């Protein structure tokens with residue numbers, strides 16, 4: 374049975390010119406420093422409470438590999454104890470029980486397996502998987518955190534998007550750090 378209350382969200386942080394990583398995958402540019410006097414502060418309690426509302430994560434293998442590298446460097450695992458579905462056709466290391474690998478049709482995974490089980494389904498990237506998710510009409514909303522930096526080139530927020538997608542703006546919030554978080558509902 375399909376969970377009609379389920380919601381598929383794509384969320385990533387990107388440069389103002391729409392890149393989520395450099396071409397070689399580096400995200401060093403995310404360490405920005407800015408101050409917007411009228412901005413909000415992202416309180417840790419708020420972030421913690423918000424993360425609790427997410428029921429599962431979906432990501433591409435290259436994003437997973439970045440997450441493993443971060444963890445190996447001591448920055449921790451960003452996805453807590455939530456089920457995390459990693460799209461890959463390769464054999465990758467599985468460092469925790471919450472990680473499940475999937476290879477095959479994305480619509481089958483989202484509509485056939487995730488929507489019946491989970492309410493809040495988060496696509497954590499990267500550009501290839503987010504592009505496919507939108508192209509296939511599987512996303513309900515896009516959350517975009519714009520960082521105060523331009524990097525000129527890199528991996529796009531949505532790779533290989535071959536059609537227009539109409540959006541409806543539902544939230545905008547500017548933060549003291551110079552980040553602007555926007556949320557759009559996918560219209561079609």
Ligand SMILES: NC(=O)c1ccc[n+]([C@@H]2O[C@H](COP(=O)([O-])OP(=O)(O)OC[C@H]3O[C@@H](n4cnc5c(N)ncnc54)[C@H](OP(=O)(O)O)[C@@H]3O)[C@@H](O)[C@H]2O)c1
Pocket residue numbers: 384385386387392393394395397398399400432433434435436437439460461462463475476477478479497498499500501502503528532
């Ligand atoms: N700024 C941010 O918020 C943010 C967020 C996320 C990621 N990133 C960055 O983005 C970069 C990764 O993005 P990306 O676009 O290069 O890659 P990606 O979307 O993370 O992963 C793409 C890979 O996933 C696998 N895949 C995708 N669909 C599949 C399917 N249906 N079945 C089986 N496998 C499938 C394929 O790899 P294989 O089959 O070869 O494994 C494909 O090459 C990293 O540098 C990461 O750090 C940034």
